[in-house]
Amino acid sequence: MYLLEMMHWKSKTSEDLAPSLCTVMLDGADCPSTGQRTEAQPDDGFAIFSVSENFIDVQGAWQEDKRGLITFVFLGLMYAWQYMMLYRILIPELGILFSGIDENGFPLSMEGYIFIPLTGMVWVAFNVLFFKFLWRWIRLEIFVQRRIVVRFNRVTRQVHINRPAYAGGVVTLSWDATVPEMSGGDPGSASGDGRLMLAWPSHYSGAGFDDLCMIGGALADRGSAEELWEYIRRYMEEGPDAVPQPARLRSMFPWPWDSVRSTLSFLVPSWRTGDKGLVLTFALILSPLLLLHSICHWLSLLLCWPTRWSGIIKSAGLPGAAVPRLTVAEDFGVEVARKLRASTIKVVDEPDDPAGLHRAKSSSEFDSE
Structure with a gap:
């Protein structure tokens, strides 16, 4: 990211x-x-x-x-709020609202006329807040x-x-x-x-x-x-x-194997300098998480x-x-x-450093003097 x-x-x-x-x-x-x-x-x-x-x-x-990680969170939120909330709950309830007949075949109660629009407003509010405050963080990797x-x-x-x-x-x-x-x-x-x-x-x-x-x-x-x-x-x-x-x-x-390589890259230093048996044991214990990470890594590249x-x-x-x-x-x-x-950096020339490379100040440092 x-x-x-x-x-x-x-x-x-x-x-x-x-x-x-x-x-x-x-x-x-x-x-x-x-x-x-x-x-x-x-x-x-x-x-x-x-x-x-x-x-x-x-x-x-x-x-x-x-x-x-961001891809995992994003896909989890999309599953919960776009699939479960919208497709499985809100769309069927909107059909009930417009027909006036509930799932049991009875006329829709007053509570239903209040609850269904309220559910829709909650879904809309979540999406507005998500795209207003979280979208820029989502775009760090997808x-x-x-x-x-x-x-x-x-x-x-x-x-x-x-x-x-x-x-x-x-x-x-x-x-x-x-x-x-x-x-x-x-x-x-x-x-x-x-x-x-x-x-x-x-x-x-x-x-x-x-x-x-x-x-x-x-x-x-x-x-x-x-x-x-x-x-x-x-x-x-x-x-x-x-x-x-x-x-x-x-x-x-x-390529998916590049995602696997990237996921396992944190083990490389220990593999080179440490006990290889211990590294293998650690990798096997974490294998479900490493697999999930590899999949999310690959999906983030595809997106x-x-x-x-x-x-x-x-x-x-x-x-x-x-x-x-x-x-x-x-x-x-x-x-x-x-x-x-x-x-930008402002250069302070010193006798032994005419190029000013070894002593540099930001503008804020000058403003404070």
Whole structure:
């Protein structure tokens, strides 16, 4: 689901100018540049959807595999209120109301004339409240695009992030303004907490807003995050021949076995480092819940639509094709642009840090001084 992406966008467009995730990430960070080779060997980390001479499409949602619970709740509510309440109760009672004859063949009583419309009003009120207050949370994982995809175009040297509209929509940023941050357990620990985050601070990109995207899923450790970053970096800087072909591409189609793999992914770190017999026993005990989770995970993917790119992004990098324009804050409208610019990082130059990367403040910190 896309909870993190929605929260990040809300933090940038709300009146409460708390430090954004991008501010927290860069405060005190020591980040390599896009042109700086790391010691890690490039590895795709099973995060690549497609690769070509011009671009690679990479998984851009850290919590993409964490779905299924909202689908279970949604389907349960729909069964209770749309099937049981509407089809099994309300529709037959409306037939009785219009005929004036109850199920026993007697004239409908005054209580029936009051109770049946009241039942209908309760059903209508539930649906109004549901779509008014809960629908945006339901769309964190269903009735939304199936994947968040990040396209790295080495010809135009641009990064395109395709997210739902409630998380900022599709944005185009400069590759040269990318700041990576890798975190997780020590390389080789297989702790399952590896994270690769890419940021585009406003003072680097000139977009008028800070952006942040987590690449790949939950990686094995910090070493895996460094290897994935080096894979992307070498592809962009040195070309497709500088990196190995992915051992296996992620599928954009919702295959059921991918849902099973995602459901069992939380057991992988323990399987790698712990007692395999204990892990198997634990999985067998939880097998009914794991099966239910896998089914709901798969249904959530089926209830989404494929991620789509605009024509100009699809053709970017081809001979004679137009280069997509970089996204700026004003593309989101005047009011949203004002909030985005107010939430950006402001750089504090220090004698030993002329670039200002190692000490950044959000606008709210400046306003409080």
